[in-house]
Amino acid sequence: MDLTKAMFISAAGMRVQGARMKVISENLANADSISTVPGGDxxxxxxxxxxxxxxxxxxTNIVRVKRITTDNTPFDLEFDPGNPAANQQGYVKLPNVNxxxxxxxxxxxxxxxxANLTVIESVKAMMARTIDLLR
Incomplete structure (x- = not known):
């Protein structure tokens, strides 16, 4: 395999994992976010x-982000009739984030x-060693 291909493949892997970390960070940041309207999602x-x-x-094949979608698992309900987001029965919908x-x-x-970063560093070291050998 061409060493530059290996670097591009690993860089693509790093890009998608970076995107994945951004989505996960957003999920974690909103793990306690409830609706601002009664009975809202x-x-x-x-x-x-x-x-x-x-x-x-x-x-060559490289990995890309296909899509970012929402998880349609049902919301958990918590009985809290004093909460402004509570529905008519007194239940508040909680985010489906675990x-x-x-x-x-x-x-x-x-x-x-x-791991992808390690591959890039290894490829760079191999390229540098090859250049040293050619001198």
Missing amino acids: PYRRKVISFANELDAKLD SLIEVSDMREAQKTFE
Whole structure:
């Protein structure tokens, strides 16, 4: 494999993991965000999807963000009749964000980002060593 292709593939991996971390950060920031209107829906968790795409310049597949969608799992309900966001029955809808899952996903994205960075650093070192040998 061409070393520059390896760098571009890893850079694409870093880009999508960076996008994934932004989505996860938004989810974590809104984990406690409820509606401002009675009976309204709170923040809905976002989910990112990836896809392999052919990069014509490189003539190889690289990963790209396919789409960012919302998670349609149902909201949990909490009985809190004094809350301004409570519905007629006194229940408040809570965001469908599970902080434990988000933190686990963030850690996975971080490790994948670091792995891609390590590949780039290794390729750079191989290129530098090759140039040294050619002198």
